[in-house]
Amino acid sequence: MPEEKSLNFIEEIIEQDLSSGKYERILTRFPPEPNGYLHIGHAKSICLNFGLARKYNGRTNLRFDDTNPVTEDVEYVESIKEDIRWLGFTWSNEYYSSDYFDELYLFAVKLINKGLAYVDDSPSEKIAADKGTPTEPGKENEYRNRSVEENLRLFEDMKNGKYKDGEKVLRAKIDMAHINMLMRDPIMYRIKHAHHHRTGDKWCIYPMYDFAHGQSDSIEHITHSICTLEFVPHRQLYDWFIEKLEIFPSRQYEFARLNMTYTVMSKRRLLQLVNEKFVSGWDDPRMPTLSGFRRKGYTPSSIRTFCDKIGVAKRDNLIDISLLEFCIREELNETAVRVMAVLNPVKLIIDNYDENITEELTTENLPNDPGNIRTITFSKELWIEKEDFMEVPVKKWFRLAPGQMVRLKSAYIVRCESFTKDEEGNLTEIHCTYIPESRSHNDTSNLKVKGTIHWVNAKTAATAEVRLYQRLFTVENPAAEEGDFKSFINPDSLTIIKNAFIEPHLQHAEKGAHFQFIRNGYFCIDKDSKPGALVFNRTVTLKEGFKPKSD
């Protein structure tokens, strides 16, 4: 029985457009500028645009909004395509705004002919000053009333490279006193003698966003052009150009962009983190980029689930990152093979166990699949976590302490008899005795212990590097804080453990595999791994249940 899911406001619009017969089929688009890597905020937009098309049997174009050659690069084009595919979506057509430069030029000429565009010789400072403020009207200048013929000639000269950067612009002739600043004769074309990653040196004039985006939507017959809230004031201009150009009426709808706690989401800030080496690159696992999450071990489906859960609306939001963590835990709990790894080791010696014996034990790979087992080995000396021993236990301490017993996962119950320390007081060895009748799956001891801890056989253990990540920032909303957001970077966001002990078979694990290191979290294999020198990334911790109280 399918559960009734309510529609978001965009779905409501689409269902109305479909049932009224306005459109037979919807066409959406995802329009990134290729000047950076995609982040989780883009994932929301991708899931929305592609998801809508999928739901209503429509299509989605991928269009690179490449109208500013000085900031854009093919490196970004490739990474963006890879990330969309990885997320699990397929675009109908791959387009570029630059594909439309010829057509856009003709559109501009059409507006000049209609007396709705003019060439302005003013420097940018003058244009900005004449624009007025939100509360005061702007001023018209002497170029505004040039003849159509002169505008036509000048615009052609601009195109032909007769002028230097900044000498002239083409402006729409709307209303310098308009209440909407964007309608005060917005710039349509500017001169940039720059090499474009696709059109090369063919053009030295480039359309502005406002004279490219809506027109490109229209050329492709996009029915629903979905963008973020900051473009709300642009909609009036978007519609104005479409009306005056008399072209296909695409319509723009705006939703609230995604913000997440303990991270930043703007390309500008992410670029700073990369350039100033606060992280190792765009795919650093601490980055909120799709490549960062991928490297950290997030799956595409967990991100899609997240985007589905956060909903789509028009109010500013700050989503708790624990929802994203919930989504990946929920999935990995079902799929990740349980293994044992000791990150902060101390040696446990079983005094009454024969040092010449290596015993084979079985353990389950997945808790809800009892038949799915593997063999592990056990012997006199084991590695366990330092944190699983307390010389003077706190209240409700279920792990090891002098005289206290624990179960070694899938093995025996042991009792702590003594421990040793070095001259500096650091714990060096824990001595235990084991209860032979307490062997897992064959326990006749009748002993009940509260704690079960993980371990690795010291005789056969392999080692690996393990990287633990925590949130990149110490405050919920770094971008909203006073001062430089970088002053809120968490100094402990990365912990590298050079020599963790792992079960030996993990050395042969496959690249994309996900594991749960029992009691330590979910892990994946990092791309820095080399044969014999594995590197694991912690995708996410397990939900923390035990919080020792200070007394």
Added chain:
RNA sequence: UGUCCCAUAGUAUAAAGGUAGUACAACAGAUUUUGAUUCUGUCUGUCGAGGUUCGAAUCCUCGUGGGACAACCA
């Protein structure tokens, strides 16, 4: 001292004039050879004031609060 957008538990998101619901978070308890998982329960909400109506989270007015807008960026 302008225009536009927005306002529902801690965080998100439903309820299209008719029982304020769901998820995450938090907190309890049960189960557990992972202090995980699972299960059960608890907690907390319609920004304010008027109005329309038999009835308002929803419609209207006025406030209040938050956000956007003055790049030859997108």
